[in-house]
Amino acid sequence: MFPSFRKWFIVAASLILGLVSLQFIPAEPSASWNKDTPVYLVLSALGEPAPNHTTSAYSPEMVEMGRQLVYDGKAKGGKYISKYYLCTNCHNMAIEDPSIKVMDDPEARLDYVQQTNQKFKQATTFYGMVNRESYYNDDYIIKYGDAVKWANNNLRNAIQLCATGCAQGRRLNDEEMEAVLSFCWSLGYNMKDLNLTQQEWDQLKLDASESDRQEELRNMLKSKYALKSPATFSEPPHDKKAGYENLTGDASRGEVIYELSCMDCHKDQGVSRLVLDKSSFSLGMLKRNLFKNSRFSLYEIARHGTHPGKGHKAYMPHFTLERMSHQQVEDLRAYIEAGS
Ligand code: HEC
Numbered sequence: 001m002f003p004s005f006r007k008w009f010i011v012a013a014s015l016i017l018g019l020v021s022l023q024f025i026p027a028e029p030s031a032s033w034n035k036d037t038p039v040y041l042v043l044s045a046l047g048e049p050a051p052n053h054t055t056s057a058y059s060p061e062m063v064e065m066g067r068q069l070v071y072d073g074k075a076k077g078g079k080y081i082s083k084y085y086l087c088t089n090c091h092n093m094a095i096e097d098p099s100i101k102v103m104d105d106p107e108a109r110l111d112y113v114q115q116t117n118q119k120f121k122q123a124t125t126f127y128g129m130v131n132r133e134s135y136y137n138d139d140y141i142i143k144y145g146d147a148v149k150w151a152n153n154n155l156r157n158a159i160q161l162c163a164t165g166c167a168q169g170r171r172l173n174d175e176e177m178e179a180v181l182s183f184c185w186s187l188g189y190n191m192k193d194l195n196l197t198q199q200e201w202d203q204l205k206l207d208a209s210e211s212d213r214q215e216e217l218r219n220m221l222k223s224k225y226a227l228k229s230p231a232t233f234s235e236p237p238h239d240k241k242a243g244y245e246n247l248t249g250d251a252s253r254g255e256v257i258y259e260l261s262c263m264d265c266h267k268d269q270g271v272s273r274l275v276l277d278k279s280s281f282s283l284g285m286l287k288r289n290l291f292k293n294s295r296f297s298l299y300e301i302a303r304h305g306t307h308p309g310k311g312h313k314a315y316m317p318h319f320t321l322e323r324m325s326h327q328q329v330e331d332l333r334a335y336i337e338a339g340s
């Protein structure tokens with residue numbers, strides 16, 4: 001196929017067939033639902049309208065292409081999305097919280113990512129992304145306004161915004177977009193992720209075809225997971241020396257955060273030119289800058305990150321309160337002060 005036709009075809013197909021094909025989904029009888037049934041199929045059978053990020057381009061090949069774009073930064077023969085970043089530098093790809101209902105408990109998340117061999121990151125996991133109903137929420141909208149509003153209710157736009165804005169890369173073409181979306185659909189919640197009780201399962205199967213019960217059942221399912229990833233921006237403490245009020249840092253927790261977060265990006269050959277390890281050189285540098293008004297102060301860097309500079313455009317995203325608590329910043333401080 002000629003590239004332009006192919007492009008047209010994919011766009012037209014995702015718009016037209018996407019709607020058509022989803023209307024056929026409710027045909028699946030509730031009796032066949034099990035723990036591996038995708039949640040969106042069940043919702044759809046219960047009358048939920050198709051989200052606008054439905055894609056009819058979905059196929060195992062497209063999922064694989066999307067996986068390569070996300071993990072390797074490009075698909076076979078293609079151009080890198082970004083020369084600085086991979087999506088995986090800032091996002092986990094599996095469930096990262098002990099309860100998928102709770103996306104604002106970074107203390108619980110730290111234990112969970114440690115147990116599941118993941119990293120402690122600034123951005124939310126791709127797992128369940130297609131099940132969320134809005135993106136770049138709360139302070140992202142309040143503080144950045146129109147720059148992120150276009151992505152708030154549209155996952156394609158959120159992906160495009162992050163590829164260009166967060167990863168400091170280029171826009172995805174139409175085929176790449178449907179591939180990344182397909183990959184995201186492959187990471188949608190399945191029924192087992194919702195941990196329904198036996199009673200809830202029975203109710204669901206029994207009442208699924210009764211139209212006056214469907215809304216209630218949809219709401220029951222949606223109450224089992226967070227519909228958005230909340231975001232609250234935060235500031236360094238007023239008096240850095242005193243730190244965040246009434247909190248005492250735990251150096252051993254701090255060490256875990258340092259390993260699973262800071263050192264992952266700041267390793268040798270990592271995404272930053274600044275190498276951070278457990279040497280007294282790294283820790284001493286952080287310690288000397290702790291109370292300063294400097295980008296090298298832990299408080300400033302955790303809460304503000306950096307902005308892309310001239311030439312070298314990789315920058316560090318800040319940690320919202322949902323992604324790192326004040327307590328965790330104090331834990332890091334305690335580790336830095338003890339370790340240097
Ligand atoms: C430099 C770090 C960074 C990189 C690289 C990055 N992201 Fe993000 N991304 C973020 C941050 C920070 C957010 C803010 C919202 C959140 O997830 O809490 C975000 C949000 C998103 C969201 C909206 C999630 C939500 O629930 O609000 C999507 C979708 C997304 N990114 C896709 C991608 C894709 C696709 C790539 C790779 C092409 C990518 N990101 C690369 C940092 C990054």
Ligand code: HEC
Pocket residue numbers: 089090121122258261262263264265266271272273274295296297298301302306312314315316317332
């Ligand atoms: C997602 C990747 C990522 C994570 C996680 C991360 N950083 Fe960064 N950090 C960067 C990038 C990129 C820069 C930009 C500096 C550069 O150009 O190399 C940076 C900059 C910095 C700077 C300032 C350097 C300068 O030149 O201004 C400090 C200090 C720093 N990070 C410390 C930390 C600490 C401490 C943590 C853990 C709490 C951390 N970083 C977590 C990617 C990351």
